[in-house]
């Protein structure tokens with residue numbers, strides 16, 4: 001019997017626990033804070049929460065450096081709080097996805113500590129240790145965060161360990177069967193608690209080439225070569241992923257969404273009917289502003305035509321092969337309004353336009369905390385105000401590449417991961433109602449008096465009100481929900497380059513989504529069957545029998561039925 005693919009009808013909301021709600025006045029969000037805010041999420045229409053990591057961690061990389069998979073970090077509360085969160089969320093009709101970080105652990109994990117303390121310990125082989133070559137690291141890979149991907153082992157003459165991310169995140173050795181068993185046990189332990197599933201971190205990096213002594217031509221000023229090219233999606237990885245799927249996820253009918261930018265020709269293996277995950281994130285349109293090397297101090301100029309092409313390509317392939325997910329923001333991305341819209345045009349209209357464009361796509365929508373109220377990037381003037389490890393690395397590389405400090409700060413205002421990690425803006429009291437501490441772990445965006453939940457909650461014309469209406473269109477009792485959820489995505493080509501248009505089609509029911517992604521009005525022809533306006537970010541629109549005039553940044557959803 002085909003299992004219920006419940007996630008297709010879900011509205012997912014990502015919580016970055018450090019910044020959602022503090023209840024014990026230490027300036028850091030916690031699990032109790034999330035429990036308190038469940039009614040807000042239910043009212044918004046959320047049915048699944050993805051929780052960024054809250055396991056025990058030294059927090060070198062915001063919790064993506066886990067030192068104990070079986071413990072909640074004390075800054076977030078206790079395992080009892082976690083059990084209460086799972087149970088209370090269930091009462092609100094909300095399932096929980098945990099973040100599964102199994103490419104690496106923290107250097108404070110007992111396995112790694114044992115591996116360092118005793119080279120003969122069995123834990124040595126849980127990680128990737130190699131002797132150096134000619135007094136240097138085994139190869140010239142650059143880690144994702146910058147700098148060599150190898151760290152010298154203290155107190156050993158010529159020994160290094162591999163870390164694809166920070167030096168405090170040693171990579172696990174997936175060739176070791178005993179380590180894999182331990183991970184499988186851990187995943188099932190969590191699933192037994194009643195989770196809805198997992199968001200799976202950095203998973204394509206698991207398989208490393210056999211020969212780790214090969215260096216590559218450098219692709220940067222630092223003489224190193226980007227690690228991603230050598231370790232992403234290597235042959236053999238699927239065996240391990242199938243094992244995880246069969247022995248863990250499928251048994252619990254769990255939803256898995258992998259952080260895996262999979263090439264088109266490999267997608268079937270990942271998200272097809274027999275794929276290893278239920279779905280996967282696409283990076284093409286969220287990373288549209290990045291150069292291919294990912295160095296975000298150098299931004300890449302993009303066009304609406306490019307954005308449209310990425311969206312169309314991703315939608316068509318995802319719906320053909322399996323199931324997609326949509327997102328505009330997450331904890332690694334800046335705020336979408338800053339990324340996609342020029343400064344002069346950043347306002348509620350453009351925020352609603354982005355919301356329409358993304359929420360109406362085919363696939364499960366993921367909303368990142370604060371996106372629903374239109375939170376924005378934060379301008380910092382002092383490096384001490386930043387927390388994110390990747391921001392520090394990128395700042396150093398920007399200076400190394402010859403940028404001035406002010407250029408580097410401009411780049412961080414555009415792209416630092418801290419832009420989306422600032423405290424959630426609940427109201428206009430101190431620290432936006434996030435915390436009553438003297439200082440919060442990361443600064444609150446000074447615009448919180450204008451942008452916050454309380455000021456929008458009861459206003460249907462607010463960004464929050466608009467998100468609620470978009471979510472409503474996916475709810476079971478809504479006349480359009482079968483089309484918004486299951487309707488095929490069909491791109492509609494208009495000659496205007498800055499008009500993004502697509503249909504959602506289910507038998508004879510059709511929705512047409514028109515998005516004027518420009519600050520100029522435009523008039524375009526319209527199929528006269530689209531008589532009904534479902535939602536408009538600028539009402540009323542001028543609808544004629546066979547034409548429509550769209551105002552700057554107007555987005556409208558039309559239907560051929562009601």
Ligand code: NOJ
Nearest residue numbers: 061064101165201202332
């Ligand atoms: C991807 C996560 O989203 C990011 O925040 C983290 O730094 C890396 N993986 C390493 O775990």
